[in-house]
Amino acid sequence: MSDCLRLALVGCGSIAEYHLAGANELAGKVAVTALVDPELERVQSFAERTGGRPYQSLAEAIAAGGFDAVDIMVPHHLHEPLALEAFAAGKHVLLEKPISTSLASCNRILAAAGAAGVVFSVAENGEFWPELVRAKELIDEGVIGEVVTARANFVYGYDPQWFRAENPWRFDSQKTGGGIVVDGSSHWIRPLRNWMGEVEAVTAVIGYPFARMQGESQCQAIFRFESGKTAVFEALNIDGVLGPQDWWRIIGREGEIAIGDGFEGQLRLFDAQSPNGRSVMEASGYNGAFAREIEDFADAVLEGKPLQAGPEQTLAEFKIAQAIYESARTGGWVRPADIA
Ligand SMILES: NC(=O)c1ccc[n+]([C@@H]2O[C@H](COP(=O)([O-])OP(=O)(O)OC[C@H]3O[C@@H](n4cnc5c(N)ncnc54)[C@H](O)[C@@H]3O)[C@@H](O)[C@H]2O)c1
Numbered sequence: 001m002s003d004c005l006r007l008a009l010v011g012c013g014s015i016a017e018y019h020l021a022g023a024n025e026l027a028g029k030v031a032v033t034a035l036v037d038p039e040l041e042r043v044q045s046f047a048e049r050t051g052g053r054p055y056q057s058l059a060e061a062i063a064a065g066g067f068d069a070v071d072i073m074v075p076h077h078l079h080e081p082l083a084l085e086a087f088a089a090g091k092h093v094l095l096e097k098p099i100s101t102s103l104a105s106c107n108r109i110l111a112a113a114g115a116a117g118v119v120f121s122v123a124e125n126g127e128f129w130p131e132l133v134r135a136k137e138l139i140d141e142g143v144i145g146e147v148v149t150a151r152a153n154f155v156y157g158y159d160p161q162w163f164r165a166e167n168p169w170r171f172d173s174q175k176t177g178g179g180i181v182v183d184g185s186s187h188w189i190r191p192l193r194n195w196m197g198e199v200e201a202v203t204a205v206i207g208y209p210f211a212r213m214q215g216e217s218q219c220q221a222i223f224r225f226e227s228g229k230t231a232v233f234e235a236l237n238i239d240g241v242l243g244p245q246d247w248w249r250i251i252g253r254e255g256e257i258a259i260g261d262g263f264e265g266q267l268r269l270f271d272a273q274s275p276n277g278r279s280v281m282e283a284s285g286y287n288g289a290f291a292r293e294i295e296d297f298a299d300a301v302l303e304g305k306p307l308q309a310g311p312e313q314t315l316a317e318f319k320i321a322q323a324i325y326e327s328a329r330t331g332g333w334v335r336p337a338d339i340a
Pocket of ligand 1 (some may be wrong): 036078
């Protein structure tokens with residue numbers, strides 16, 4: 001393998017714009033050489049911008065060759081067939097979250113990755129989002145003292161960029177595997193786990209306030225960690241008007257970290273020195289994660305470096321999502337470890 005990863009972008013939709021921007025930041029280490037999407041206009045637009053070759057199916061792209069790895073960014077119900085096709089062709093795979101729509105399907109993908117002996121990574125930008133990484137550093141440095149609790153607030157208004165088609169797949173619970181809990185919530189749950197440790201049990205309610213979305217568009221949950229500490233997780237997607245609200249707050253015995261909402265959310269630190277808060281980094285936000293997550297994958301392929309967080313971490317978030325569903329159904333505490 002050369003020192004530049006030849007990458008095929010499979011699915012040239014909304015998130016592919018962010019992955020492409022990330023790949024562009026890694027010029028020299030990553031080259032986008034192939035594009036796959038059945039939508040001709042989109043695949044051609046990506047091909048023009050990258051110089052890569054356009055294909056309308058992964059099978060055509062594999063037959064033509066010219067890439068070592070695929071970055072799969074398609075609706076959730078297509079994760080399994082496309083990932084298995086890529087593994088069968090011996091390609092390294094970076095797959096958008098969640099791994100798939102059911103635990104059985106996630107397990108089939110993980111087994112196929114193992115059998116293929118290639119690098120398999122699941123893109124979780126919550127692992128690399130600069131403000132979330134900085135918050136972990138501040139906690140580890142003891143800046144806010146012992147963490148008492150945290151709040152992750154995945155609340156955002158309807159944003160058409162994530163619902164592009166006339167009948168968006170995100171409104172169809174068969175295609176997503178549920179609703180917002182199994183979809184975007186992992187980006188809020190990963191940092192909670194990085195800050196507070198493993199989730200031992202959850203109790204939750206879910207709701208359906210966004211009429212067009214078949215799956216749940218609301219969730220209120222309490223997470224209990226192995227340490228015995230608890231945190232609040234809330235998710236809401238609604239086609240109304242919402243005011244600003246922090247996406248995360250972490251409360252320590254000696255201070256608090258707040259990360260504002262939106263893609264450029266600011267990190268503010270409140271401590272004895274600055275009880276009214278101060279900024280400790282330049283805002284980077286959501287966009288700042290994508291080059292880092294692709295670089296982590298590229299380093300694993302090119303240099304054999306271990307992934308910062310393997311696919312089993314995304315599987316853990318999938319099990320937390322299933323535990324939330326089970327708790328909402330039964331009304332009790334559910335342990336993600338018991339999800340089978
Ligand atoms: N990390 C994040 O913050 C984040 C944000 C949004 C979406 N996502 C994830 O990215 C994935 C895609 O979501 P999106 O919002 O970009 O969806 P999207 O609908 O905007 O894009 C999906 C694209 O896949 C294409 N496609 C469909 N079938 C295909 C096939 N067989 N081969 C190749 N391409 C095919 C579609 O034509 C479309 O262009 C999902 O897994 C989603 O959960 C992650």
